[in-house]
Amino acid sequence: MAGTVSALGEFEQVVLLAILRLGDEAYGVTVREVIADRTQRRPTAGHLYTTLDRLEEKGLVASKFGDPTPQRGGRAKRYFKVTAKGVAALARAQQSYQRLMDGLKLPGVAHA
Amino acid sequence: MRNARLAEWVLSLVTTPERASATVGDLLEDPLHAGALRFWAAVLFAAFSLLWRDMAANPKPMAKLAVYGVFLQLLLSFVTSAAVVLVYIVGAFVGSAIDPGPQWKWGPGMPLGLLTLGAIAGWAFGLVAQFQVGRVLAKRSPDRELAPCIATTLLAIAIPLLIVVLSGGRATFPTGQLIHEALYGPSIVLSVLSQVAALFVLLAGAARVRRQQLSMSR
Numbered sequence: 527m528a529g530t531v532s533a534l535g536e537f538e539q540v541v542l543l544a545i546l547r548l549g550d551e552a553y554g555v556t557v558r559e560v561i562a563d564r565t566q567r568r569p570t571a572g573h574l575y576t577t578l579d580r581l582e583e584k585g586l587v588a589s590k591f592g593d594p595t596p597q598r599g600g601r602a603k604r605y606f607k608v609t610a611k612g613v614a615a616l617a618r619a620q621q622s623y624q625r626l627m628d629g630l631k632l633p634g635v636a637h638a
Numbered sequence: 639m640r641n642a643r644l645a646e647w648v649l650s651l652v653t654t655p656e657r658a659s660a661t662v663g664d665l666l667e668d669p670l671h672a673g674a675l676r677f678w679a680a681v682l683f684a685a686f687s688l689l690w691r692d693m694a695a696n697p698k699p700m701a702k703l704a705v706y707g708v709f710l711q712l713l714l715s716f717v718t719s720a721a722v723v724l725v726y727i728v729g730a731f732v733g734s735a736i737d738p739g740p741q742w743k744w745g746p747g748m749p750l751g752l753l754t755l756g757a758i759a760g761w762a763f764g765l766v767a768q769f770q771v772g773r774v775l776a777k778r779s780p781d782r783e784l785a786p787c788i789a790t791t792l793l794a795i796a797i798p799l800l801i802v803v804l805s806g807g808r809a810t811f812p813t814g815q816l817i818h819e820a821l822y823g824p825s826i827v828l829s830v831l832s833q834v835a836a837l838f839v840l841l842a843g844a845a846r847v848r849r850q851q852l853s854m855s856r
Contacts, residue, residue, distance in 0.1 A: 554664035568670070571680040572687030575661055579653075580691065591656060599642050601663030602656070 533584070534619045540565060541577050542616045545587060545606050553592075553603040554578075578606060586612030639674050642666060645681045651784055651845050652688040655852060692785035699779070700789040707775050707790030707840075708797065714767035718760065725759040726752065768836050772843025783848040787840040795833050 534542075544560040545552040554574065562568050569577075581587040592603040608616070642662050649658035661684060671677045693700050726744070729752045734742040741749055775790060776783035801817060810816055 554661065555668045558668065558670075570683055570687075571661070571665060571671070572683040572685075575657075575684055576687045576691045579657075579688070580695075583695075591660060595663075598663035598667050601642075601659045601666070603663065604657065604660035 534586075534615050537569070537573070537577055538581060538586075539616060539619055541574070541581065542586065542608055542612055545608050546613075546616075550605070550607075552606045557606065581612065582606075584611075585609060586615055640666065640677045645677070648681055648685050649688075650852065651848050652685050652692065689784055689788060692782040693788050696782065696785070700786060701793075703775055703779060703786035704789035704793040706778070707771055707786060708793050710771045710774060711768070711790070711794060714771065715764075718763040718767050721763050722756050722760040726756050729755055764836075765839055768839035769843040769846075772840035772845075773847050775840070776844035776847035780851070783851070784841055784844045787837060787844050790840065791833055791837040795830055798829075 540561055541557065544557045544564070547560055547564075548556050554571075557578075558569060558571075558574055561574075578587065578589070582589055586609060587606050588609050589604050589606050592605055594600045594602045645665070646655075646658050646662045649661055653661070662681070665671045665677055665680050671680050726748075730742040730744070730748070733749065733752060741747065742752075746753075771790070772787055775786040779786045805817055808816070811820065
């Protein structure tokens with residue numbers, strides 16, 4: 527289990543959460559927008575697509591191509607979906623963070 | 639100018655044509671990449687990131703291919719040197735037949751035209767050799783045709799660097815010549831830059847194989 531959790535990097539978790547948040551509308555542009563809106567960081571195209579490919583190779587996301595659209599010059603969108611394995615890996619990673627955070631007070635940060 | 643077809647062509651060298659098409663579609667749709675400069679920066683950075691991932695995700699086969707690539711480069715550098723010497727010999731033979739004299743004797747005093755011819759021949763043979771090495775490496779790495787070229791270049795830079803560092807920069811050949819001078823010439827920076835330039839020729843050879851593979855799979 528520890529191996530799986532450590533294999534999921536911080537940006538991979540961010541991408542998985544963005545895809546989950548978008549539901550059926552998760553493709554390159556919207557994933558990048560959600561990450562930018564929610565984390566105030568703008569991932570480069572290279573960083574985002576290599577991460578998405580890596581997550582797909584690990585079996586944590588699945589992708590399928592939509593229909594070609596004229597506003598994209600007749601190019602299809604590649605839609606992403608988090609797999610059950612991806613949800614489980616994300617849950618484990620988040621639980622690990624939570625266990626590490628339990629009872630910990632970060633200096634200068636307000637706690638609920 | 640945002641040339642989507644060219645961008646797709648570049649990306650299809652390092653990923654499937656369908657993914658390349660979808661990526662370019664995203665870049666066209668995303669207002670962040672509206673300018674030509676940003677668009678091309680994103681395309682090239684995405685291509686390099688995917689290429690680097692291909693290499694980093696498969697360290698063992700890439701290391702083997704890099705060793706093979708460096709071996710081929712060394713072998714072909716000997717062949718290239720021999721071909722250049724042959725150019726000089728034939729050139730001097732022809733030249734001395736037309737205009738006999740001592741100027742055709744081997745050495746730096748040879749006519750400038752012959753020296754230039756030899757230099758151009760050496761350069762051209764070197765390009766062809768690198769191109770062929772790129773093709774050979776690509777054929778041995780299906781679906782990741784370009785990645786071994788990066789690995790080979792990194793190894794070709796690392797080996798002499800390691801020798802120089804381990805020898806403290808003072809080690810010499812039995813002839814008395816400093817090893818680092820023989821490996822790098824007068825400038826390490828120039829040597830590394832020439833390796834990077836050679837990388838583009840390697841990549842061109844690999845790209846040709848990649849395009850052939852793609853056209854056969856259609």
